[in-house]
Amino acid sequence: MINQQTPLLSTEKLTKTFGQNIILNQIDAQIYQGQVICLIGPSGAGKSTFLRCLNLLDKPTSGSVFFKEQDLTTLSDKQLDDLRQKMGMVFQQFNLFPNMTVLDNLTLAPLKVKQLSEPQMIAKAQSLLHQVGLSAKKEAFPANLSGGQQQRVAIARALMMDPQVLLFDEPTSALDPEMVGEVLKVMQDLAQKGMTMIVVTHEMGFARNVADQIWFMAKGKIQEMTPPEQFFQQPQTVRAQEFLTKILAS
Amino acid sequence: MNKQKYWLPVLGIFVALIGCITINTPIKAADTIHENYVQKIKAKKELVMGTSPDFPPYEFVKNIHGKSTVVGLDVEVGQEIASDLGVKLVVERMDFDSLLVALETGKVDMVISGMNNTPQRAKSVSFSKNYYQSGQDLLIRQADIHRYHNYRSLSNRTIGAQTGSIQYSLVKQQAKKAKLKGMDKDNDLILALQTHKIDALAVDTATAKAFIQNTNGLIRIPSGFKTSSAGSAVAFPKGANSLVQVANQSITKIRKNDLINKVYLPKVSKYMTNHKSKKDRQKANSMWAYKDFFLAGIGYTLMISALSVCLGLLLGIFLSLMRLSKNSWAKKIAGAYIEFVRGTPLMVQLLFIYFGLGIVVNIPALLSGIIAVSLNSAAYVAEVIRSGINSINVGQKEAARSLGMSRQLTMRYVIFPQAIQNIWPALGNEFISLIKESSIVSVIGVKDLIYQSRLVQADTYRGVMPLVITMILYFIITFSLSRSMKYFERKMGHSND
Ligand SMILES: Nc1ncnc2c1ncn2[C@@H]1O[C@H](COP(=O)(O)OP(=O)(O)OP(=O)(O)O)[C@@H](O)[C@H]1O
Ligand SMILES: [Mg+2]
Numbered sequence: 001m002i003n004q005q006t007p008l009l010s011t012e013k014l015t016k017t018f019g020q021n022i023i024l025n026q027i028d029a030q031i032y033q034g035q036v037i038c039l040i041g042p043s044g045a046g047k048s049t050f051l052r053c054l055n056l057l058d059k060p061t062s063g064s065v066f067f068k069e070q071d072l073t074t075l076s077d078k079q080l081d082d083l084r085q086k087m088g089m090v091f092q093q094f095n096l097f098p099n100m101t102v103l104d105n106l107t108l109a110p111l112k113v114k115q116l117s118e119p120q121m122i123a124k125a126q127s128l129l130h131q132v133g134l135s136a137k138k139e140a141f142p143a144n145l146s147g148g149q150q151q152r153v154a155i156a157r158a159l160m161m162d163p164q165v166l167l168f169d170e171p172t173s174a175l176d177p178e179m180v181g182e183v184l185k186v187m188q189d190l191a192q193k194g195m196t197m198i199v200v201t202h203e204m205g206f207a208r209n210v211a212d213q214i215w216f217m218a219k220g221k222i223q224e225m226t227p228p229e230q231f232f233q234q235p236q237t238v239r240a241q242e243f244l245t246k247i248l249a250s
Numbered sequence: 251m252n253k254q255k256y257w258l259p260v261l262g263i264f265v266a267l268i269g270c271i272t273i274n275t276p277i278k279a280a281d282t283i284h285e286n287y288v289q290k291i292k293a294k295k296e297l298v299m300g301t302s303p304d305f306p307p308y309e310f311v312k313n314i315h316g317k318s319t320v321v322g323l324d325v326e327v328g329q330e331i332a333s334d335l336g337v338k339l340v341v342e343r344m345d346f347d348s349l350l351v352a353l354e355t356g357k358v359d360m361v362i363s364g365m366n367n368t369p370q371r372a373k374s375v376s377f378s379k380n381y382y383q384s385g386q387d388l389l390i391r392q393a394d395i396h397r398y399h400n401y402r403s404l405s406n407r408t409i410g411a412q413t414g415s416i417q418y419s420l421v422k423q424q425a426k427k428a429k430l431k432g433m434d435k436d437n438d439l440i441l442a443l444q445t446h447k448i449d450a451l452a453v454d455t456a457t458a459k460a461f462i463q464n465t466n467g468l469i470r471i472p473s474g475f476k477t478s479s480a481g482s483a484v485a486f487p488k489g490a491n492s493l494v495q496v497a498n499q500s501i502t503k504i505r506k507n508d509l510i511n512k513v514y515l516p517k518v519s520k521y522m523t524n525h526k527s528k529k530d531r532q533k534a535n536s537m538w539a540y541k542d543f544f545l546a547g548i549g550y551t552l553m554i555s556a557l558s559v560c561l562g563l564l565l566g567i568f569l570s571l572m573r574l575s576k577n578s579w580a581k582k583i584a585g586a587y588i589e590f591v592r593g594t595p596l597m598v599q600l601l602f603i604y605f606g607l608g609i610v611v612n613i614p615a616l617l618s619g620i621i622a623v624s625l626n627s628a629a630y631v632a633e634v635i636r637s638g639i640n641s642i643n644v645g646q647k648e649a650a651r652s653l654g655m656s657r658q659l660t661m662r663y664v665i666f667p668q669a670i671q672n673i674w675p676a677l678g679n680e681f682i683s684l685i686k687e688s689s690i691v692s693v694i695g696v697k698d699l700i701y702q703s704r705l706v707q708a709d710t711y712r713g714v715m716p717l718v719i720t721m722i723l724y725f726i727i728t729f730s731l732s733r734s735m736k737y738f739e740r741k742m743g744h745s746n747d
Pocket of ligand 1: 018023042043044045046047048049050
């Protein structure tokens with residue numbers, strides 16, 4: 001199933017600086033079809049920046065980002081808009097559109113961007129809401145949903161565009177502890193269905209159980225790319241060891 | 251950092267403005283060598299007279315067959331000149347202060363408005379000889395009849411005069427011990443006199459006579475001013491000598507036959523005294539008789555406001571998008587425009603569009619008013635919208651863009667609706683102040699509510715009642731607007747609570 005020839009998504013010497021600060025330093029990375037990558041590392045390491053460079057929400061300072069064979073850094077705005085449809089993104093703060101119902105949140109982009117038929121999109125939205133366990137909430141406004149429900153709506157919204165890869169930026173960090181499980185469950189289901197995912201997370205249990213690879217990021221570099229068993233048992237770098245003792249202690 | 255960059259385009263606009271004005275002056279001067287004013291007027295078959303009709307008996311407005319008409323000595327004089335030229339007389343109304351600008355910028359061919367020939371004015375216009383010479387009086391309250399005898403007995407008292415009038419300078423220069431209060435309208439001054447805001451009002455004899463005929467409780471005393479007795483003259487554009495000549499011939503005829511005292515004054519005073527009994531006068535002066543004036547005023551005010559709100563909103567949206575765009579030129583131009591418009595008074599912008607641009611294209615007063623108010627409002631609306639757009643969490647934009655929505659789609663369907671919802675109350679305030687500020691268009695003679703209330707004041711010699719009615723009408727308009735804004739706010743807001 002895993003295609004070792006061409007990665008679905010990859011970076012070459014990806015560099016991002018903010019003023020004098022080098023946040024991403026010449027990163028080379030490959031994600032293959034169907035892989036689940038968990039990206040972990042200390043706060044400020046550049047995890048969010050890396051994710052945002054993958055779909056060009058942030059423009060890399062230098063280096064390239066490839067989707068299959070296509071170098072995203074060379075594309076026009078229009079081409080980028082088209083490509084972003086293939087890369088869904090889920091945010092820590094959910095970022096649902098507060099002035100729209102759940103159903104409208106889901107159907108807005110497909111209707112306006114792809115100009116697909118409305119009844120079809122409503123049917124699709126309903127089936128995705130069913131998949132994340134929120135069939136009953138389609139007419140609700142985001143403000144009337146719990147954090148966990150909002151995040152599940154956000155995942156369904158990303159799925160509406162039939163993305164080939166999903167980028168998660170700490171999807172459970174803003175949630176009350178009792179709601180973390182329901183969101184992780186939805187993500188685990190997606191992983192099982194073969195969705196390619198890159199997940200920035202502090203949920204070590206999820207990383208250990210679901211990830212194909214752990215990427216440990218610090219100081220602008222991905223320091224380790226290893227399967228979870230190896231990472232949690234014998235982290236190679238001192239930084240990763242320190243990080244793990246800190247996070248497991250808390 | 252951005253602030254400094256705005257300076258450049260702002261400076262550019264300034265330079266362009268100054269350029270417009272200075273370039274224009276020599277052209278005007280060059281005209282005087284071979285001027286053909288008379289031919290031009292004969293060719294268009296009409297002579298446009300500018301006047302400020304709040305100055306009985308010289309010029310004032312009369313409700314004739316339901317139509318507000320300018321009548322008075324000056325109109326008769328203007329009529330005489332027009333007939334001598336064989337053309338039709340057209341009367342344009344405007345504020346006294348705007349008259350000379352209108353003349354210089356060609357909005358009117360001549361000004362007859364009880365205007366005195368002063369050396370100051372003679373610098374910018376050409377005067378005919380005087381068609382009428384009047385003494386200077388003071389109006390006082392009847393109760394003060396034994397207290398005041400002329401300006402000397404008014405030390406430490408307040409004397410009122412129309413701003414910019416000859417009486418204003420007389421009081422200023424000669425009645426040094428008295429306090430001077432200037433106002434734009436004689437009607438306001440009369441009101442001030444009646445309500446003890448001032449103790450005397452300096453006016454010329456003909457005006458004084460007109461007012462005491464129509465206002466109870468006022469009397470006329472000699473002013474005691476030493477005057478070089480500058481009489482009233484007709485003003486023409488500087489260097490329009492052929493017109494001055496024609497006018498002088500007409501005036502010679504008027505003076506030789508004493509037309510003013512024998513024909514014009516009796517005719518005009520008929521308009522002023524045609525309500526014989528007090529009861530009749532009250533009936534004619536009841537505000538109901540002037541409902542058409544107020545209705546017309548409401549019509550104009552609503553039209554100007556509605557059009558300016560729409561145009562201002564559209565242009566404001568456009569400007570705010572320019573200011574938020576990636577294009578640095580669009581950004582700078584919009585920024586400069588907003589800074590400039592917000593940094594200059596609406597009154598000046600209005601006068602600039604009507605008179606200043608009038609040199610290049612002749613924009614009618616109503617259109618000038620709508621343009622000025624819209625352009626002004628756009629700058630404020632743009633800032634409100636920009637702040638609304640900036641208030642939307644950046645996560646909204648990122649979410650939309652990550653779904654493949656373009657910048658435009660994101661703005662249109664995600665950011666903008668939320669921004670409008672956030673700024674709705676601020677927009678409502680903006681529209682309400684627009685309605686109120688639109689009253690400034692009356693300065694250039696647009697017949698809005700304020701203008702009409704002035705007419706009614708002048709016509710009925712009642713100061714307060716038209717103001718009260720105008721106030722109530724404005725309040726009804728702004729109150730209904732703020733209510734309907736609230737209604738829509740509630741309709742939109744259901745999602746956020
Ligand atoms: N727009 C920006 N301008 C300047 N500096 C930025 C910007 N965005 C991020 N940074 C900086 O880049 C560094 C990495 O930020 P990033 O958000 O990618 O870290 P992170 O690994 O996601 O951390 P966290 O776990 O706290 O989310 C931080 O020091 C941050 O201050
Ligand atoms: Mg982050």
